[in-house]
Amino acid sequence: MLMNLFKFKGGVKPPTNKTQSVGLPIAVAPLPSRLVVPLHQSIGGTPRPVVQAGDHVLKGQLIGEADGWISSAVHAPTSGTVLEVAMHVQPHPSGLDALCVVIEPDGKDEWIPREPVDYRSLSPEAVRERLQQAGVVGLGGAVFPTHGKLTASRTVPMEELVINGAECEPFITCDDLLMRERAEEVVRGVGIFRDLLQPKKVLIGIEDNKPEAVAAMQAAVKAVGEDFAVIAVPTLYPAGGAKQLIRVLTGKEVPASKRSTDLGVQCFNVATAYTAWRAIAHGEPVVSRLVTVTGNVGEPRNYDVLIGTPMDEVLALANPKADTDGIVMGGPMMGFLVPEATVPVVKATNCLIAHSPALFPPKPVEMPCIRCGSCAQACPHELQPFEMYWFSRAKNFGKTQEYHIFDCIECGCCSFVCPSRIPLVQYFRFAKSEIWAREREKKAADTAKDRFEFKQFREEREKAEKAEKLAKAAAAQAAKKAAEAAAAAATAESGVAAEAAAPEATPAPTVDAAQAAKKAAIEAAMARAKAQREAAQAKNTDNLTPDQQREVAAIEARRTTAGTPDAEKTE
Template structure:
């Protein structure tokens, strides 16, 4: 059995105790609220995910939200009723933030689901017992709210040899654990037995401060002859910190940045042990907790067992809140708690105290003054840190120095700020610095993840390019072999075969080396482009290897060419070259003509283009026929024919432009300009037809009334007047007088044009 000796921690303070406000009456039960607000994030880790729908009827203890990850906990209905809302609701936080919650309207029956107790839990395998605790939604009830099932799941490399039960409750006002140990000592010991069976420790230590004599007596009586050691030690804040309590009870210190499990320790709060008892032996999930309601602004301070989700305002009304005396409403104790900006928030699993203080009870701190380097903060720090140095580093945002001085070992107990003669809110600086460091580390992790993804993508692209080059090389070799076979079997009279036979001859070895050298150069250029875009050691090494490979391939090709130079090509006959060019030209023109002929409808511009291409195709086919027969190409057409062809094309284009403008609703000035251009094109066509050697076509034309200068001017005025009016009508800020004047101008212009037209 472990010695009854206890050790001391560095620093600590003794703030005035006010526990007698709430520890003189037994635990009270809160009446059933009409409406419960159950947040989905009442624990450290990922919030739970709703598993009920709006309007659904639920029973007391029914699961309404599933755990969304390993570090998470499910949520259960505190009473029977109807799900009336799922969404953002006020949440107990200093910022006044909202959080997703499930709102249940009570039906007043408080009807339980069918419970499944496990009184024979020793017959269950540890994994099944651990799952019962996990499904009950239990998390630490001492303040932090870490999911209990996760904490009980020790890594395979760690063995828990000491189970520490925390009954310290060192905050000056809170008495919830004190009353729980007095009234539920038997349930506490039964919960400890379940934990002992689950983790099989060598010893169980129960730590209680000496300012709780009734609780000490009740726990010792409940322990009886069990091999549990109840250790009582002097009252000092913050003895209730997990690492500090382990040091007090065992003399061992948790290493900096480490966890109690690293030295074989596991710590659980007494409230958590009772919740484990309820989950296993009674089958009840965590839906209520004991909370201290205290402060001089309350008429009847007490400890109350209330349902999770009960509005804070109803709890305060039950204890007789005097709103005139209330100065600050604090959730938690005065040392580590925070001020609530509203009473609309609900009670959650980690709410161990609601402190309704008066101005005289907790006066506001005086304005902060410069640090005088007195060193008192370092003397009281229970984690043996240097608070003033951390303060200066936090002001300068020197994050590396903060980590070097073990900022994250700070438990934010507030002892340093309590003794500071300059009233510097040190803990607030530390919290802000921790948040900044965590945010930067998350950004760095994201950046590193992005870098890894980029490098993996580059590697995939490189492999894809290599595969593509290999496939291209294989295709080139297959094409070369097929070309050679075709050349050997083709007829000597085939002009294509004859031309290919006249090309420069290369041996198979020379062709192979030439392809390899070309592929190596292509791969080298692409790798150099990737290196210029994103320089990495891997790409630099790859480029170096490709340079060596390209140089070797080129040297091998040069050596092969020197040993067996390629044969000199015999120039192809002029007629064959001309026929080849004419054949290509005709094929290209034929493809363009077919593309236009496939169109179901063609405008004038497309029709003109088709006419031009058909004429060029006819010339190209004549030139091809002449080249294949060895005859000179067809003589060029007379210059007059070329002028006529151009005039036709120009006329078609002008007509297409006019039709396009008319469809688009262009103004009269632009249409007049296009009509003039069309008339000029028609005159040019007539002149070309007279000079051409072709007979003039028989035209059937409808005479149009010519537009004289007076008509053109009137139409132009109408167009401008209409445009000005439309512009003013579109502008919402236009003056009504100006709009009316523009409308009269348009009417007058249209009247004059009509009179001139009718005359």
Template sequence: MLRQLFKFNGGIKPPTHKTDSTRESIGIVPLPAELVIPLHQSVGGPPHPLVKAGEAVKKGQRIGAADGNVSSAIHASTSGRVTAVEMRTMAHSSGLSALCVVIEPDGRDEWIETSPVRWHSLPPDELRDTLRDAGVVGLGGAVFPSHLKVKAGREGLKHLVINGAECEPFITCDDMQMRERGSAVLKGALILGEILQAGEILVGIEDNKPEAVAAMQAAKLALGEKAARLSVVPIPTRYPAGGAKQLIRVLTGIEVPHGQRSTDYGVQCFNSGTACAIYEALELGRPMVSRIVTVAGNVDRPRNYEVLFGTPMRDVIALAGPRPDSDRVIMGGPMMGFLMPNDAVPVIKATNCILVGSKALFPPPPPEMPCIRCGECAKACPADLQPFEMYWHSRARLFGKAQEYHLFDCIECGCCAYVCPSNIPLVDYYRFAKSEIWARETEKEAADAARERYEFRLLRDEREKQEKAAKLAAKAAATKAKLAEEAAGRNAAAEGEAPAVIDDPKKALIAEALARVTAQQSLIASTTKVDEPPEAQA
């Protein structure tokens, strides 16, 4: 039965360059001499280390504990000895360093003891904790912790979408995984469907991957009745059909508005590789320690490899035969990838492709020219934005105006820059504006926190002053009352009468002063009579 498909606005059709890397099956990368495993490989807080230099570890052992709920654990990719926990260069275009666990493999590749998780009987919170501690994150590029997306609503989901579109040029890791491990992908999809109580499960695959479509359909038939609510749906090839909102639109017709989540409309989306990782984590008890990576571009033997996290990229590139004129390494595809600082940076969970570049393959862009406001960027934008307006305001540093045009809804797919006749690197301007806004927000939050601390200190000082003044006033009042009482007692004793109680503190002080004067006069008089000379007495 044919399923009705829908269209999304914009998009482009660049050359795919996918055939070369799918001619061979998924290869295995030999153990490197050293694994450098960054502790921070996903969205959220950086995990804190659980091991120290000199400790022995096994494959799958947790070496980094999740920092709070929005985080994901990190595991040893193989067995060996921890040689250091130190700062190393990250797989990021900034070239900045991050805390890493460095492991020297022992060659045995020995797993920890693993066992299936009885996820059917686990309470929802424990199930999410299990996925968090297994290090499962989105493998489509966003590396968002997957346990945060498996929270079922009261009525469950209408649609669970498994994203096998893989629309960016050169990247074929999902394609090959679906061809060779389609059963594991669908089993993971069924697990997610049961957890999220999904009404139907839709696996979307671009129609330029007929082998993957056929393999997934065969895997569905092999699962029998269990896969009754699951459908493998070929979709038209158009970049970026692999964007979550775009794929949801194509498969279900639901258009998720700007600033809202798909779950508000009863839809959730997971990458096909993520579904496979969830199956391995729950049914096999194995945490994420590796992923499939495409090596393509300026190499002689493009191919997909199963790569342990922490493996230097140059070790993987060497297997593909880099050409002499290679001059750059890009993590990801040509549209949304990031230039690496060098080829020694490690493979991480976000590494779906290692693209080797050269000047011949990726020639320098033509000089940037002024915007002519032709509107081609708006026609190509799959997020229905106005890229030229965001460009003008970003360039002018009018970041508030750029946000008014939904700057943060931009998925940075590069369609606008691809079609721009003025050769303007539009996405670079958007990334600059976003980073500036984030930096200013951080500064504002820090300033607000400092102001709150200052105001709290002023209130505390004022409160302490008031409390001190009240204590002094109470003490003075008590002293006055005591002196008044003593003075009244002395006066009463001098007159042979019972001491009178004086209520007025002022009168009491006056009475006390008079009593002291009277006592002094009496003392002076008595002293004078004793000291008089004899002739004065006669």
């Protein structure tokens, strides 16, 4: 099909090194000595183990259930005995451990009962759930759970479904061989995605250096009776990036702040479509994947390898040469040296390259940046790598974010063209990891602060509640005493009120109990004062001399004068 294609900015053309591994058909790798299956093999939550040491498992049996919606199940790659569920080194640049299920194969390779279904008889939600339970993830490298991408936007109609068969990274040919040999199943898997998303067009993009794959896919589309467009796109790295391929086929540029579905486009890898079809139509969860074994080997080839197979056992199938000193997982542009040769194959493992000094000579010594701008011209995301480099090197991570460092896909184009041989991608990875680490620390500190403040709030609230209870109790006690005093005063006055009241008189107004109690207390105080004055009267005043009588009279006068204010205050 002829159609107008678009271009994306930047890109490079490194040596492809693909012809070495496409001369032989796909082979099935033999059962390994043991399988180490990491539970966390995709973006999202870490699946929870559902087996333990000593359990016997069958091929395809669930060993790790999905933890949340953005998570994907993990299954036993073959039948055998679970040796342990423990931490083992994972194939990651960090070399950190991950929780793994270790299985000793029994050699029978016995499957669980498989339940093929006609997906057209299921609801879209049921199809997505089956894909999640089958462990289907993006096999182009991103390993995002596929079911999470199969829900169209509610506000933007789905215009194009893009199927990625570009495979632009040097050395990697597993998708090429998959399309050559299993094209019909790929097309049927694309049909599942089409029926779930309901796009107006389905575009299958394949780089034009794979003419056999293009022809095979065109023939399969015709045989199945679909109207998918199989399009050969120019060979330019990284044309296999999702945003770049969408740009080439549709002309739409996906901003960094948006997803492709916001523009009415969704993109899947051809291997993802194949595994989706196997999961639905054959009831087979993802327990293996195609892996290109190439590099410093005598017999490069593509193998169907069980997930969890040690990489050194896979590499041994291709007869590595004597000077092999490591294994690169992925391609030379975006791949990395695995920390140990025994780390397992995972769902993201599309290529194993035998590393040697002859094939990958040591890079020259890093020279100072001359600000030539070559990196910016090659960047497919139109970033400014030299600015990000300076701020990453100075550990000014705030400025790196101002230059959109997280838009970098680490394709390696900038490092490839740098005349100073600066490993720019390594600086960017360092900056990203530091920013993530600081964000985690900040989040932990904020969480601790929130807990502390809530503890203080709870203690203050408990103190206030206790004080309120005490106040209520004191008020109740005071009210009780006032009521008792009022009752006593009312009893004392009831007799007088009864005598004074005429038969036809109206009822006397009610006297406030607190006022009556106060009045009674005042009267009692006045009585006590009067008694005290009478008790203080002078005694033995008979037979006094005139001088003594005058002295007594003066004292009495002073006493009377001194007592008058007290009496006024009392009343």
